[in-house]
Amino acid sequence: MTQGRLTSCIPLPVEHKLLVTVIEKAKDWALMHGVGMRDRKHFTKDAIQIAPFVLLPSPFPQTEFNKAVELQPILNELMHKVAHDDEFLTRTLQNALQVDEFTASLFDIWVKVRDEGMAQTLSLGLFRSDYLMQNPDGNRIKQVEFNTVASSFGALTSYLHDMTRYILRQLGQGDLIKNMPENRALSGLCSGIIEAYDLFGVPSAIILFVVEEISYNICDQRFHEFEISEKRPEIMIYRRTLTEIYEETTLNDKKQLILDGHTVAVVYYRSGYEPAQYPSTREWDARLRVERSTAIKCPSIHYQLAGTKKVQQALAAPGVLEKFMGAGAATGRVRDIFTGLYSLDFDENGERAVDMALADTERFVLKPQREGGGNNLYGSDVREALLRMRHSRERAAYILMERILPPLVSGYVVRPGASVPPPLTDLVSELGIFGVIIGTKDKIYCNRQAGHMLRTKLADANEGGVAAGLGALDSPFLLEM
Incomplete structure (x- = not known):
């Protein structure tokens, strides 16, 4: 089965001298506006380097982009319902729990907290649904996965949008900017955190970011903090690892999570999604303490379980979507994105x-x-x-x-420390749509789409994670097809 091809937004290759000049400008723009990451090989807190990025925005069918945007609130609600269906989660995960120690540990915390009686029934979801275009199927989007924990790059891709517009103007292609959709992912995601904070209702409370011991993707995380501080200067934000949470927090008699004498209103996980982030029982004890508290979790433990691959697979089985969504048109639209x-x-x-x-x-x-x-x-x-x-x-x-076999497009990937100009290579792109949902089992307080990201990799690479060093940040260039 062969992959098709989409045409770049401008004729390629770009003339050598112009290409070198524009890339140097773009790299400086990236550094001066925070489109950066810390260097894994030569780590220091005193410097960042550019995040890998694609020089030109990658073509994406406008109808499929719009479809993904419109589906996000539907998918938010679907995953919210799944997370609150105890019987479905238990049945779906039961076989995996026997052999996957990490998922079993998360599940054990969920059962323990649920059986004790949850101190906080509100959950905050900052989700991201990821798609590849299926080229043999007419370039229609197919869902790769649904992320419910630590959905990243909302901040960097918001800034990347402005950088790509700058690049197009430097190439004398400013008229193409109209094909680039606005991206307010950072603002949308941070508004969700603030709404959850306000629902908690304690004016002196704080927000806690759960982070890795070393945060390479520091810009993406810090921009969330800066955005919240800009919108609501009175809200204090703390960063702690799971180990530090174990050492520095307590639960009071009201089950409030206390850090440095402050009640924690919202706990936002940017860590805690893989086994290496729980090196001892202390980190698991910290996670249990947080889940037992009145803090609003992003994600709550049942949201994280709902984001597992076993749940994704189970939802694609006959009749399962109908169980959660009924038999309406929306169910068919969701089933259509499944591979x-x-x-x-x-x-x-x-x-x-x-x-x-x-x-x-x-x-x-x-x-x-x-x-x-x-x-x-x-x-x-x-x-x-x-x-x-x-x-x-x-x-x-x-x-x-x-x-999924997405279409190819030619382009330039700019990486820190790589030769300039980079070679013209075949690329494939993965679209991520962000969503925000806040609710209890019986009531949803907010549910909306909140921006997008595009992540692009070399066509012959299997994985595309930017933070893992495999992909590059990108912006969509919408095509009428």
Whole structure:
């Protein structure tokens, strides 16, 4: 099956001297406006380098972009309902829990807090639904995954939008700017945090960001803090690791989470989504303490469980969407974005999925219950893993997903420390749509779409995480097709 191709927004290649000049300008723009990250190889808190970016905005069909935007509130509500369906979550995750220690630990916290009686029934979701265009299917979007925890790059891509406009003007192509959609992801996401803070209703309370010990993606995180401080100067924001939360917080007799004498209103997780971020029992104890508290969690533990790959696969099964959404037109629109998703449980369907993947491994991706990029298996690795796990319950911790073949586009990827100009290469792009939802099981207080991001990678690369060093930030150039 061959991949199609979309045409770049301007004729390529760009003349050498002009290309070098514009890239140097763009790199300076990026550094001076915070489109940056810390250097993993030579880490220092005193410097940032440019975040990898695509020089020209990548083409994306306007109808499919609009579809993704319109679907986001529907998907927000769907995942909200899933997260509050105890029986569905338990049944869907039961096989994975036997072999996936990390998901089992999250699940145990959820059960413990639920059985105790939840001190805070409000949850805040800053979600992101990710899509690739399926080229053999007429360049229609297909969902790659739905992120419910630490959905990143809302801030950097908001600034990248302005940078790309600057680049087009420097190339004498300012008339193309009209094809670039506005992106207010940073403002939209921060407004969600502020709305949750106001619903908590304690004026002297603080917001707590849960962060990694070393934050390479510092600009994206800090811009959230700066934006909140600009909108609401009286709100104080603290940054703590899970280890520091264990050491520095307490629960009072009202189950309020107390840090430095302040009540915590909102806990926003930018860490806590992978096993390495829980190096000891202290970090798990910290997570349990937070979940037991009255603080509004982003995400709550059940939102995080709802974002697992097993849930994504289960939602694609016949009749499941109808259970949560009814049989209306919206259900059909959501089902249309699903690609083939298959369970690997030890049953007839799981055996059929294993046989299908072994017969044609290039058609599939093997996905574990992990966030953050760099975890999926492709091609010969799929065969090797399935042969190893065929008779092991370990395979129940994975799902099988049909591989999406997006169209190619030629472009330039600018990376820190790389030669200038970079080579003209074939790229593929993944669209992420942000959403905000706040609610309890019985009432939703806010639900909206909140901006977008585009993440682009080399066409021959399997993974595309920017923070993991695999992809590059990009902006969509909308096409009428």
